[in-house]
Amino acid sequence: MLTGKQKRFLRKEAHHLKPIFQIGKAGLHETMFKEINDVLEARELIKISVLQNAIEDPNEAGQVLAEKTEAEFVQVLGNVITLYKKSENNPNLQLPR
Incomplete structure (x- = not known):
């Protein structure tokens, strides 16, 4: 579970990112969960x-999506969802405590 400080940090880090997945008419499905997890x-x-x-x-x-991919739900801003999951192999982000 993320703290408020950690969520603020992640929102700041995600500000410049572009969405890399789209949820459309087909909706959510197992293939999408696997791809997002990867x-x-x-x-x-x-x-x-x-x-x-x-x-x-x-x-x-x-x-x-957060539940199926075991990720943390950071925020929804309009129609854009932000998710975070610490990498097991090569963590890049250092969250504040």
């Missing part, structure tokens, strides 16, 4: 865009 292992912090034609609400989709 990318989280490589990058630790990612953004995901929820398109206007998506069935899912961005808040609900963010919670489901």
Whole structure:
């Protein structure tokens, strides 16, 4: 579980990032969970865009993605979800305590 200070730090770090996944009309599915999990292992912090034609609400989709990928839900800003998961192999981000 992330503290408020850690979430602020991650929001600052994610500010310049572009969304690398899109959730569209097809919605969430197992393949997407696996791909997002792989990318989280490589990058630790990612953004995901929820398109206007998506069935899912961005808040609900963010919670489901965090649960399925065992990541931390950082925030939803508009239609963009930010997720964080510490890399097991090569951690890049050092979270404040």
